[in-house]
Amino acid sequence: MLAEETSKDTLCYGGLRQLVPGRPEAGVFEPVSPLARSITDLFVVVMTLGALVLAGVTGTVVFFGIRYRARPGDDEPAPIYGNRRLEIAWFVIPAVIVAGLLGLSIVTARAADPPTTGTPDLVIIGHQWWWEVVYPQNGAVSANEIHIPTGRPILVQLESIDVIHDFWVPQLGRKMDAIPGVANRFWIQADLPGVYLGACAEYCGTQHAWMRIRVVAQPPAEFEAWLQQEARPIAPPATALARQGQALFESKTCANCHAIDGRAQRPNVGPNLAQLARRETIGGGVIANTPENLARWLANPGSIKPGSLMPDLNLTQQEVAALVAFLDGRP
Amino acid sequence: MTTALAPHGDLALTDREHRLLAWIATVDHKRIGLMYIGAGLLFFVVGGIEALLLRLQLAQPQANVLDPQSYNQLFTMHGTTMVFFFGMPVLFGMMNYLVPLQIGARDMAFPRANAFSFWIFLFSGIFLYASFLAAGGAPAAGWFSYAPLSEKPFSLNAGQDFWTLSLLTAGIGSVAGAINLIVTILTLRAPGMTIGRLPLFSWMALITSFIVVFALPPLNAALIALAVDRLYGGNFFTPATGGSAVLWQHVFWAFGHPEVYILVIPAFGFISEVIQVFSRKPIFGYSFVAGATVLVGFLSMSVWAHHMFAVGLGAPLDTVFALTTMLIAIPTGVKVLNWTATLARGSIRFTVAMCFVLAFLAQFTFGGITGIMFATYPLDWQLTDSYFVVAHFHYVLIGGTVFAFFAAAYYWFPKMTGRLLSERLGYLHFWLAVAGFNLTFFVQHFLGFMGMPRRVYTYPDLPGWGALNSISTLGGFLFGVAVLVFLWNVLYSLRRGAIASDNPWNAWTLEWATSSPPPEHNFDLVPPVRSRRPLWDLAHPEEADYRSAEAGGERG
Numbered sequence: 001m002l003a004e005e006t007s008k009d010t011l012c013y014g015g016l017r018q019l020v021p022g023r024p025e026a027g028v029f030e031p032v033s034p035l036a037r038s039i040t041d042l043f044v045v046v047m048t049l050g051a052l053v054l055a056g057v058t059g060t061v062v063f064f065g066i067r068y069r070a071r072p073g074d075d076e077p078a079p080i081y082g083n084r085r086l087e088i089a090w091f092v093i094p095a096v097i098v099a100g101l102l103g104l105s106i107v108t109a110r111a112a113d114p115p116t117t118g119t120p121d122l123v124i125i126g127h128q129w130w131w132e133v134v135y136p137q138n139g140a141v142s143a144n145e146i147h148i149p150t151g152r153p154i155l156v157q158l159e160s161i162d163v164i165h166d167f168w169v170p171q172l173g174r175k176m177d178a179i180p181g182v183a184n185r186f187w188i189q190a191d192l193p194g195v196y197l198g199a200c201a202e203y204c205g206t207q208h209a210w211m212r213i214r215v216v217a218q219p220p221a222e223f224e225a226w227l228q229q230e231a232r233p234i235a236p237p238a239t240a241l242a243r244q245g246q247a248l249f250e251s252k253t254c255a256n257c258h259a260i261d262g263r264a265q266r267p268n269v270g271p272n273l274a275q276l277a278r279r280e281t282i283g284g285g286v287i288a289n290t291p292e293n294l295a296r297w298l299a300n301p302g303s304i305k306p307g308s309l310m311p312d313l314n315l316t317q318q319e320v321a322a323l324v325a326f327l328d329g330r331p
Numbered sequence: 332m333t334t335a336l337a338p339h340g341d342l343a344l345t346d347r348e349h350r351l352l353a354w355i356a357t358v359d360h361k362r363i364g365l366m367y368i369g370a371g372l373l374f375f376v377v378g379g380i381e382a383l384l385l386r387l388q389l390a391q392p393q394a395n396v397l398d399p400q401s402y403n404q405l406f407t408m409h410g411t412t413m414v415f416f417f418g419m420p421v422l423f424g425m426m427n428y429l430v431p432l433q434i435g436a437r438d439m440a441f442p443r444a445n446a447f448s449f450w451i452f453l454f455s456g457i458f459l460y461a462s463f464l465a466a467g468g469a470p471a472a473g474w475f476s477y478a479p480l481s482e483k484p485f486s487l488n489a490g491q492d493f494w495t496l497s498l499l500t501a502g503i504g505s506v507a508g509a510i511n512l513i514v515t516i517l518t519l520r521a522p523g524m525t526i527g528r529l530p531l532f533s534w535m536a537l538i539t540s541f542i543v544v545f546a547l548p549p550l551n552a553a554l555i556a557l558a559v560d561r562l563y564g565g566n567f568f569t570p571a572t573g574g575s576a577v578l579w580q581h582v583f584w585a586f587g588h589p590e591v592y593i594l595v596i597p598a599f600g601f602i603s604e605v606i607q608v609f610s611r612k613p614i615f616g617y618s619f620v621a622g623a624t625v626l627v628g629f630l631s632m633s634v635w636a637h638h639m640f641a642v643g644l645g646a647p648l649d650t651v652f653a654l655t656t657m658l659i660a661i662p663t664g665v666k667v668l669n670w671t672a673t674l675a676r677g678s679i680r681f682t683v684a685m686c687f688v689l690a691f692l693a694q695f696t697f698g699g700i701t702g703i704m705f706a707t708y709p710l711d712w713q714l715t716d717s718y719f720v721v722a723h724f725h726y727v728l729i730g731g732t733v734f735a736f737f738a739a740a741y742y743w744f745p746k747m748t749g750r751l752l753s754e755r756l757g758y759l760h761f762w763l764a765v766a767g768f769n770l771t772f773f774v775q776h777f778l779g780f781m782g783m784p785r786r787v788y789t790y791p792d793l794p795g796w797g798a799l800n801s802i803s804t805l806g807g808f809l810f811g812v813a814v815l816v817f818l819w820n821v822l823y824s825l826r827r828g829a830i831a832s833d834n835p836w837n838a839w840t841l842e843w844a845t846s847s848p849p850p851e852h853n854f855d856l857v858p859p860v861r862s863r864r865p866l867w868d869l870a871h872p873e874e875a876d877y878r879s880a881e882a883g884g885e886r887g
Contacts, residue, residue, distance in 0.1 A: 039712065042710060046703070057667060057668075057693070061693065064677075065674070065681075077677050079876070080676060081616075082615050082619065087619045091662075098657035098658070101707050102657055162484075166716060170713055175641050175712055175716070177643060182577070182643070201784040204480060207399060208784075209399065212791070
């Protein structure tokens with residue numbers, strides 16, 4: 001698996017790795033890009049400092065608690081009202097520490113969030129509750145599973161069609177809000193091929209939980225091949241059942257919300273289904289994309305993802321089978 | 332009925348009083364304070380049950396305890412309840428009860444306005460909960476109600492309007508209460524009680540009240556704008572029709588971050604009082620503690636956009652708000668050092684109240700350090716809206732504020748009721764609370780690192796996620812048991828607790844100079860106030876604080 005390769009080179013934070021088991025769902029402490037790594041490095045610095053401060057304060061409290069606990073027959077202790085010099089030092093020392101942290105923050109922010117000039121490699125649009133993914137390079141339109149080439153920064157333009165969402169794939173870089181009426185830009189990068197999991201991080205309504213992200217990083221040549229295929233229209237139906245499904249796709253109004261041309265950006269009420277068969281999951285990650293699951297989904301989306309904006313069309317079993325044959329396209 | 336309660340006891344009724352009217356019609360700051368605390372604790376239980384339901388749903392991946400809409404309603408109600416209907420009322424109740432006593436006053440400056448503040452809070456809370464009966468059920472847009480999710484096309488339920496109007500009226504009550512406290516502290520202090528001799532809890536009440544007066548109006552303005560959008564077709568926060576989604580965030584957090592300090596500064600007051608008495612020493616650096624908190628109050632108005640580092644405001648704004656946030660960490664951190672130094676060379680009594688104070692010191696410091704992590708904003712770009720945030724602010728608000736409130740409860744209960752809380756039940760309460768709280772929230776830091784977003788009703792079965800969530804749920808229920816022990820202790824001790832003397836802890840501030848509980852008029856005679864510790868001076872004339880300028884006395 002690709003994920004196995006990922007594990008070999010990225011683990012510079014050996015001690016912390018134990019706390020964050022597994023890949024590809026590994027989080028903040030297994031960065032695979034310079035962008036994310038710069039943040040992880042800052043983490044290590046700040047956490048070390050924090051641990052020292054915490055140990056200092058807690059240790060002092062415990063020490064005083066033992067050393068100065070009341071003993072029978074104690075007199076009232078002598079009052080100590082303060083010590084101006086000490087207290088001024090208490091202001092100055094933290095001030096120096098936070099000044100250092102601010103400096104580190106500015107440096108890290110430049111590394112993690114470089115200027116976003118140029119043409120976006122990806123346009124990602126948040127919807128309740130799925131991600132629309134547009135590749136300006138050839139006009140391919142996809143959903144929820146984002147393929148990128150490894151080894152170079154990818155400029156993402158992030159938009160939203162309804163409410164505020166947030167794009168977060170911890171191993172690839174910073175998170176960024178997707179805000180209606182605003183086009184935010186930021187960089188992601190994966191230096192190693194693999195699958196990187198993420199999710200919508202801003203609460204966006206009923207199904208915020210199932211607005212997950214899979215980023216598939218591929219070597220450039222592999223990515224280019226994938227991208228060419230992703231722009232194709234849906235495969236022409238090969239069987240009678242699939243042809244029936246194609247007719248149902250129009251007559252049952254599926255086509256009002258879903259495009260089946262790989263370059264069509266409208267309609268985009270629901271995901272572009274041209275290359276649905278090539279995706280790992282459906283419903284924003286709620287179930288694996290198998291023909292059986294697709295049939296369950298079509299039969300009643302709300303039973304799998306309650307609140308999903310896809311209506312229950314009251315399809316018969318036969319109609320479901322026909323639509324699966326058409327959309328899935330796999331023999 | 333014992334004699335300690337009988338003569339003019341606060342909880343006991345005189346013969347002329349009607350059982351119910353005595354409370355409903357009261358303008359006595361002590362009864363109003365107790366009603367605030369009682370009602371706040373009821374909301375604490377309700378908000379706690381909501382939290383446990385959330386934790387049950389999250390105990391296992393893809394569980395079906397709650398459907399998504401119910402989950403979203405419950406986390407919205409949990410947050411709203413804990414902030415507006417538990418945290419603020421209980422702290423306002425404590426300030427109401429204690430401030431006039433600490434400054435040697437008969438009552439608040441505006442007793443009727445005081446009653447108004449309480450009742451409008453209570454009705455706001457009941458109104459909010461009535462939303463469960465409304466079409467579409469309770470609000471589900473979160474306690475922060477980000478636009479445009481909270482707007483009409485996306486939240487059609489009437490519950491969202493209940494939320495908006497409920498917070499609007501509650502906010503009016505809070506501002507009235509805060510003005511009342513400010514005027515009381517500035518004008519009704521006993522002779523000799525200069526600002527420089529104000530007990531630290533009253534100092535914290537003063538600062539908190541100023542923050543309320545400045546922070547609540549932005550929220551109320553935003554709520555009115557949201558109501559106009561929803562009810563009259565306005566466009567303040569709807570991008571589709573020319574509004575701005577980010578505007579809501581600016582205005583909400585202009586209230587929302589000062590709100591954190593409204594919830595935590597009174598806790599600083601509890602800690603400052605209790606730690607002095609049980610280490611038998613005056614606070615180390617009185618003027619630094621008070622002054623640093625004034626600084627925190629001012630700075631609290633300038634940090635709001637640190638909640639918005641993921642919005643994409645750009646490097647200049649991110650840097651400025653990181654700077655102000657780091658600045659505010661300094662005076663906050665200094666206070667922890669002042670409290671710690673107060674312990675040095677003391678004679679520390681490990682009463683239950685003191686145990687809660689010591690746990691506060693460790694836990695609040697922990698929450699403060701994770702707070703600094705958010706101020707280093709590239710870390711915020713990873714951690715915000717993850718479970719790490721949930722862990723962080725619960726360390727501040729439970730590990731900090733709630734633990735400080737527990738300390739205050741054990742400390743002042745005898746003054747309020749004439750009886751002591753059981754220390755035995757108290758230690759049980761303490762250890763269960765420490766274990767339950769830390770078990771619940773410590774592991775959530777790791778869930779954040781692993782990429783678990785907050786406010787999700789369920790999550791995929793990724794390695795480690797289920798196990799950590801199970802531990803968190805277990806801890807939550809343990810903390811629930813701790814709260815039950817506390818409530819049982821309160822109910823038990825109200826009837827059977829050991830009778831408290833006027834000054835059971837040998838404390839030094841004026842509230843301990845009157846009977847327990849105090850008479851309706853508070854003091855038959857206010858002792859002379861010639862330093863910060865008038866009762867110390869009475870008991871130790873030879874070593875009286877008023878002999879030393881350093882101790883806030885009149886002679887150097």
